[in-house]
Amino acid sequence: MSSSRRDEPLRDLALAHALRTAGPHPVRLRSGLVDRLTVAQTLLPRAFRFLVIAGHRAPAPCPHVAGHATGGAADLTLHVTGEPEPALWSATPPPLWPTAEHALRSMGMVGGDRWWHWSFGDDRWSAGTGAPAPLYDVIP
Numbered sequence: 001m002s003s004s005r006r007d008e009p010l011r012d013l014a015l016a017h018a019l020r021t022a023g024p025h026p027v028r029l030r031s032g033l034v035d036r037l038t039v040a041q042t043l044l045p046r047a048f049r050f051l052v053i054a055g056h057r058a059p060a061p062c063p064h065v066a067g068h069a070t071g072g073a074a075d076l077t078l079h080v081t082g083e084p085e086p087a088l089w090s091a092t093p094p095p096l097w098p099t100a101e102h103a104l105r106s107m108g109m110v111g112g113d114r115w116w117h118w119s120f121g122d123d124r125w126s127a128g129t130g131a132p133a134p135l136y137d138v139i140p
C-alpha cells in the first residue's frame, strides 16, 4: 500500500469513454476504480456495458453514503446496447448481473448491501478483504 495510491485523483467518467453514466450529475471516481471498471467491462458479453449512476459524493450533503465520500464506491448497473437504459435502484438486479458480479470481484472489488453498490479502497473494501486499512480517505 503506497501513499501515492491514497492520492489517486478523482476522474470524471465523461472523459473515460469506455464507461457510460446516467443521471444529471457528473460521475467522478478514483482513477483506480475507473481502471478496474473499464477492465471488468471487457469481461462482459459484447453488448453489455456498465452504466455508472453515482460515484464520489461530498460527505457534507450525504453523510450516510459510506464509501462514496472517498471516491472509492460506485453505484452501477448493466446497459444493453440499443436498449433503453434500465430502471435504476430496482429491487432485483438485471438478468446478467451474476456475470457482472464475477467480473467486478475478479478486479478486487467488494459488493455492498445493495446489489448496485461496489467499492474498492474504502472502509467496506478493507473490511471485506482483510486489508489493514482503507486505501482512500474521504474527499471533502
Ligand SMILES: [Zn+2]
Residues within 6 Å of the ligand: 068, 073, 074, 075, 116, 117, 118
Ligand atoms: Zn452506493
